[in-house]
Amino acid sequence: MxxxxxxxxxxxxxxxxxxxxxxxxxxxxxxxxxxxxxxxxxxxxxxxxxxxxxxxxxxxxxxxxxxxxxxxxxxxxxxxxxxxxxxxxxxxxxxxxxxxxxxxxxxxxxxxxxxxxxxxxxxxxxxxxxxxxxxxxxxxxxxxxxxxxxxxxxxxxxxxxxxxxxxxxxxxxxxxxxxxxxxxxxxxxxxxxxxxxxxxxxxxxxxxxxxxxxxxxxxxxxxxxxxxxxxxxxxxxxxxxxxxxxxxxxxxxxxxxxxxxxxxxxxxxxxxxxxxxxxxxxxxxxxxxAKGYTGRELRYALLRVHYRVPLNFTWEGMKEARESLARIDEWLTRLKQKSQEANVERPASNVQRPTQKFEEALDDDLNISAALGVLFESIRETNRAMDENKLDAASANVWLDWWKRINTVLDLEPETKIAVPEEVVQLGEQRENARREKNWKRSDELRDRISALGWDVRDTKDGQKLARRIAE
RNA sequence: GGCGGGGUAGCCAAGUGGUAAGGUCGCGGUCUGCAAAACCGCUAUUCGCGGGUUCGAUUCCCGCCCCCGCCUCCA
Structure with a gap:
């Protein structure tokens, strides 16, 4: 069309x-x-x-x-x-x-x-x-x-x-x-x-x-x-x-x-x-x-509703924007990791390839809601594939290329990563040691201290991950 | 009064003459020492109301109700 x-x-x-x-x-x-x-x-x-x-x-x-x-x-x-x-x-x-x-x-x-x-x-x-x-x-x-x-x-x-x-x-x-x-x-x-x-x-x-x-x-x-x-x-x-x-x-x-x-x-x-x-x-x-939101979050909140429909601004809507973006960020992080893996044991991925549906939705009088629907469906699909280990590095790169393309329109790439402060890094190391010793009490204490500094700890199968918490 | 836009789940929001995308929230599960994230499942027999056309309407037609905007310097 x-x-x-x-x-x-x-x-x-x-x-x-x-x-x-x-x-x-x-x-x-x-x-x-x-x-x-x-x-x-x-x-x-x-x-x-x-x-x-x-x-x-x-x-x-x-x-x-x-x-x-x-x-x-x-x-x-x-x-x-x-x-x-x-x-x-x-x-x-x-x-x-x-x-x-x-x-x-x-x-x-x-x-x-x-x-x-x-x-x-x-x-x-x-x-x-x-x-x-x-x-x-x-x-x-x-x-x-x-x-x-x-x-x-x-x-x-x-x-x-x-x-x-x-x-x-x-x-x-x-x-x-x-x-x-x-x-x-x-x-x-x-x-x-x-x-x-x-x-x-x-x-x-x-x-x-x-x-x-x-x-x-x-x-x-x-x-x-x-x-x-x-x-x-x-x-x-x-x-x-x-x-x-x-x-x-x-x-x-x-x-x-x-x-x-x-x-x-x-x-x-x-x-x-x-x-x-x-x-x-x-x-x-x-x-x-001043309420703790970023320009990117506001951009998303103002962008996500079709331009001919009145949009009611609420703080709840800002929160929703934040959560939606976090989901995109998480997906990108996973994809990037996956794309860097050595492309060895995985057979050709059978996960669906990116489609043209995103831009086709925008062709239709800039139907951004439908376009974002395409994005989130793709996210769920590729996440599932990664969970099931069915997405290889090459496929991950194909999806990243797709993101790069649609992001020329959305411009919602996360802010560049902020370096983890030395104090947080050290606490993190101590926590990893505690976890190795299965000292859960100390581990949780350290997590609380890291949290107090504004950082979240996440234990993945590849080890501990630190992420700066967004202000409430 | 004239002219527009809108009324779809708790909230936000696509969509189509053939039986409701997506986001968020909530609940249950997988994973985890616990959590977080991710993933899976559940959450609208129903699309403002009443008629009509049709085998079938949320989608088309008619009438009505409600919200918002414009009607001379507001994006």
Whole structure:
């Protein structure tokens, strides 16, 4: 079966056909963070979904060119800078840094480019686009000096979100004056400067001001990826108005279809409610690390549920992620040991060889749950074979190669082993001696002492094994 | 009100017109001095509710209920 994705635009699963199938090159634009505070793990769920998308496409032999924007100017960043009494760039810098740090913790592959909205290169492009939209009658400057997109002149407006514009209802979330606009749904392309903006302003043919949120994505996407891009992603809350507006602006300028496939990630929930800064029910990556979990464990927890299904974040879920990973780790350790054994007495293994089922599951709209099911079935099967001594070194290597392949998508390889401290090593040696003498009392005492140092002892038929215990 | 997503075991979660993957937890067993890990076995006659189509529906159709999201600057 071919690669297929659920396209928000059509609301259907569609077979994936890039613009340029021969070149195997794919352009992806992903909406990045607004750097007014530290991104929360709900934000990162979307980025992990995009990471999975990119990695799977690459596994399938596509060459991905991905852009992720950084929104470093908007109402919130300006307000934050003003309240912190620092220049805007200084204010946003800390959150950009934190974002990259957290992304690295979660093993999210870096995009090829991270354009910033304040880059003059893109501001110029935005201004050029707005001018073009005005020339085409798709935009106008209102009495408040801001420039708005005229949605009534763009018949497809509302098509992505499947909204009937005549039915648009205000939820009261927008408190700004709207009487300057021709239509309540017209959105700002250029926001005229006002006192609260202080020194945050750019010159434009319409006077000083700053870009509207939506236009920056259109400008950056088109500058870096061209007029037409293959895939555009974001959270479901970006569908309207943000992505709807992007379509209007971009297609309004070029007259060409802007995006072939729109993919949107469902929300991360807390207590069955959307995780959001405004609700105060959010956790950041450092919050989760402070609870003793690793980035890898959080990555797994956020990755394991299909991207279109809302995912409820719980500490129980984190625990489950930890246990599941421990199972993978144990399996890898065993396989590696087995692969190093001299390949002698074992006849050809009759254990099943790895299949293509893992990547086939991902071909189906990134069905990660099914893919992980394949992984765990394989684990059970090979474990059983090893127990029964039916897996030879060569087969173990075949399975390790398979893991290496699927791990280019999962990126869940255990952290590199931490050296066992000398104190623990010595206690371990003493314990082995005690065990040889069948002095179980002393052996158990030593195990307790090792445990107190944060290490677990495991007696296998190949002798004692030490493993660092994960913090509870 | 409009438009979406979802409701499958204690919890998380795949899936299909032919009789329920996987993870986690719990219980029993093998192994072990004991434990841990690993492995084996058990744990949904049932897939929100009510109808319909069908030889057969959790899967298709109709109606209803519940949860979540979007409806102008939130991933």
């Amino acid at each position: 071919a690669l297929r994705f659920f396209n928000t635009y059509s609301r259907k699963i569609e077979e994936f056909e890039p613009r340029d199938p021969a070149a195997r090159a794919i352009s992806i634009y992903t909406c990045g963070p607004t750097v007014y505070s530290r991104a929360h793990i709900g934000n990162f769920r979307a980025y992990i979904f995009e990471d999975l998308l990119q990695r799977h496409l690459e596994l399938r032999g596509y060459k991905v060119h991905r852009v992720m924007n950084i929104t470093d100017v908007d109402d919130k960043t300006i307000r934050g800078a003003r309240e912190a009494k620092v220049p805007l760039t200084k204010f946003t810098e800390q959150f950009k840094k934190a974002f990259f740090q957290d992304a690295e913790t979660l093993r999210i592959k870096r995009a090829d480019e991270f354009p910033a909205a304040t880059d003059q290169r893109y501001v110029d492009r935005m201004i050029a686009m707005i001018a073009e939209l005005i020339a085409r009658g798709l935009a106008y400057q209102a009495d408040d000096k801001s420039v708005y997109f005229r949605i009534n002149k763009f018949p497809n407006y509302g098509k992505l979100a499947h909204f009937d514009l005549t039915q648009l209802q205000s939820t009261g979330r927008v408190k700004h004056d709207e009487y300057d606009k021709e239509h309540i749904g017209d959105f700002a392309l250029w926001k005229a400067w006002d006192e609260e903006d202080a020194d945050v302003k750019w010159d434009s043919p319409w006077g000083p001001g700053r870009p509207g949120w939506h236009i920056e994505c259109s400008a950056m996407a088109m500058t870096l990826l061209g007029d037409q891009i293959d895939i555009h992603c974001g959270g479901v809350d970006n569908i309207f108005p943000h992505h709807e507006a992007e379509i209007a602006q971009s297609e309004g300028v070029t007259g060409k279809k802007f995006v072939r496939y729109w993919l949107h990630c469902a929300h991360l929930l807390v207590d069955s409610q959307k995780m959001a800064k405004s609700l105060g029910n959010f956790f950041t990556v450092p919050d989760v690390l």
